[in-house]
Amino acid sequence: MSTAIVVGAGIGGVIAAVALQRRGWQVTVLERAPELGEVGAGISVWPSAVAVLEELGVKGVEKASVQAKPAGMRKPDGRWVVGAADLGMELPVMIHRAQLHDLITAEFGPAVTVRTGYDVRTVTQDVDGVTVNGELRAELLVAADGIRSVVRGALYPQYAGPRYSGFTAYRGIADVDLDDGGGETWGRGQLFGFARLIDGRFYWYGTANRPAGTKSEPTVFESWHDPLPRLIAGSEKILQNDIYDLTLPLVPFVQGRVVLLGDAAHAMTPNLGRGACSAIEDAGALARHLGRTSDLSAALTAYDAERRPATTKLVKRSRSVGRLGQTENPVLCTIRDALFAVGGKLVALRARR
Numbered sequence: 001m002s003t004a005i006v007v008g009a010g011i012g013g014v015i016a017a018v019a020l021q022r023r024g025w026q027v028t029v030l031e032r033a034p035e036l037g038e039v040g041a042g043i044s045v046w047p048s049a050v051a052v053l054e055e056l057g058v059k060g061v062e063k064a065s066v067q068a069k070p071a072g073m074r075k076p077d078g079r080w081v082v083g084a085a086d087l088g089m090e091l092p093v094m095i096h097r098a099q100l101h102d103l104i105t106a107e108f109g110p111a112v113t114v115r116t117g118y119d120v121r122t123v124t125q126d127v128d129g130v131t132v133n134g135e136l137r138a139e140l141l142v143a144a145d146g147i148r149s150v151v152r153g154a155l156y157p158q159y160a161g162p163r164y165s166g167f168t169a170y171r172g173i174a175d176v177d178l179d180d181g182g183g184e185t186w187g188r189g190q191l192f193g194f195a196r197l198i199d200g201r202f203y204w205y206g207t208a209n210r211p212a213g214t215k216s217e218p219t220v221f222e223s224w225h226d227p228l229p230r231l232i233a234g235s236e237k238i239l240q241n242d243i244y245d246l247t248l249p250l251v252p253f254v255q256g257r258v259v260l261l262g263d264a265a266h267a268m269t270p271n272l273g274r275g276a277c278s279a280i281e282d283a284g285a286l287a288r289h290l291g292r293t294s295d296l297s298a299a300l301t302a303y304d305a306e307r308r309p310a311t312t313k314l315v316k317r318s319r320s321v322g323r324l325g326q327t328e329n330p331v332l333c334t335i336r337d338a339l340f341a342v343g344g345k346l347v348a349l350r351a352r353r
């Protein structure tokens with residue numbers, strides 16, 4: 001049986017392990033954290049990623065999630081920019097991260113071994129295989145060790161890596177009683193979004209321009225329209241993450257027998273809600289290419305040729321949407337909101353024809 005090591009057990013690492021297992025590989029997952037899990041926040045999963053999860057045999061995603069509603073976009077005072085009419089747009093499902101992680105790891109069979117509390121410090125390779133920390137060996141290594149990937153750093157020491165976006169993100173899960181479809185509210189230099197989860201609670205996120213490394217509270221939203229202040233007040237815990245993406249051009253996702261996957265390869269700002277979805281699609285592509293040929297090098301080359309251009313586009317688009325959402329220029333904000341309003345009407349008109 002072919003052997004693989006997966007570094008990192010975030011969403012990218014665990015779905016990569018399932019994908020390799022489905023192709024008949026013996027997989028060892030190495031995770032630095034003392035136990036498996038995900039943070040307390042929601043996540044949007046787009047139809048293309050749901051399709052890959054199904055293809056890889058991950059069951060129950062639809063049941064554990066709520067179809068996002070075409071809820072539109074508001075101004076901080078609550079006025080609609082684009083209404084809640086059905087715009088005929090493709091929409092994601094919303095799920096709790098821990099639930100998605102659990103659904104994926106539930107598919108681990110005897111071919112997958114997980115070692116938690118294991119810190120990968122060195123990776124070396126020769127023609128026959130890859131060695132981790134001078135002690136573990138496999139034919140293939142999938143680096144799913146996140147935006148600050150140690151493995152990527154070893155492969156490409158000159159690469160600039162993470163780039164600060166200029167904004168921080170707050171996230172929470174609120175236990176409040178609401179009759180609101182959710183959606184996003186865009187202000188000047190800040191935006192806020194929320195959506196219902198399957199258990200009736202609400203996942204929310206907000207962003208604000210801040211210098212990197214500044215601990216802050218989402219107080220800027222206290223004066224925004226109902227129910228935003230209630231969502232924040234109704235959350236037991238608020239997460240704060242400064243938002244980074246990876247410097248463009250991205251490095252090649254494959255070097256010899258080492259493959260980069262997920263944020264290690266293409267971390268993007270969360271403005272399109274596509275980072276984890278892309279990790280899932282990476283895993284689907286890896287499984288597909290490994291299934292097409294027994295030539296490992298050819299399969300990995302095909303993986304890089306498919307995934308690097310696709311995710312480069314998403315990194316660029318996420319960055320652009322992030323800039324638009326975080327602009328503090330009042331003229332640009334007015335033009336932006338007007339364009340969204342007109343765009344929304346055109347889409348609605350076309351959908352009615």
Ligand SMILES: Cc1cc2nc3c(=O)[nH]c(=O)nc-3n(C[C@H](O)[C@H](O)[C@H](O)COP(=O)(O)OP(=O)(O)OC[C@H]3O[C@@H](n4cnc5c(N)ncnc54)[C@H](O)[C@@H]3O)c2cc1C
Nearest residue numbers: 008010011012032044120146262263270273274275276277
């Ligand atoms: C505010 C916010 C909102 C987001 N919303 C969405 C969304 O709605 N939809 C979406 O698709 N994406 C979203 N994303 C992006 C998504 O969270 C990431 O793209 C995704 O979680 C990346 O998964 P990953 O497994 O590649 O990396 P990570 O989740 O970073 O996992 C890496 C794992 O590797 C482990 N590790 C690191 N180094 C080592 C080492 N040396 N040895 C062993 N283990 C190691 C870490 O402990 C970690 O468990 C959002 C991101 C943010 C910040």
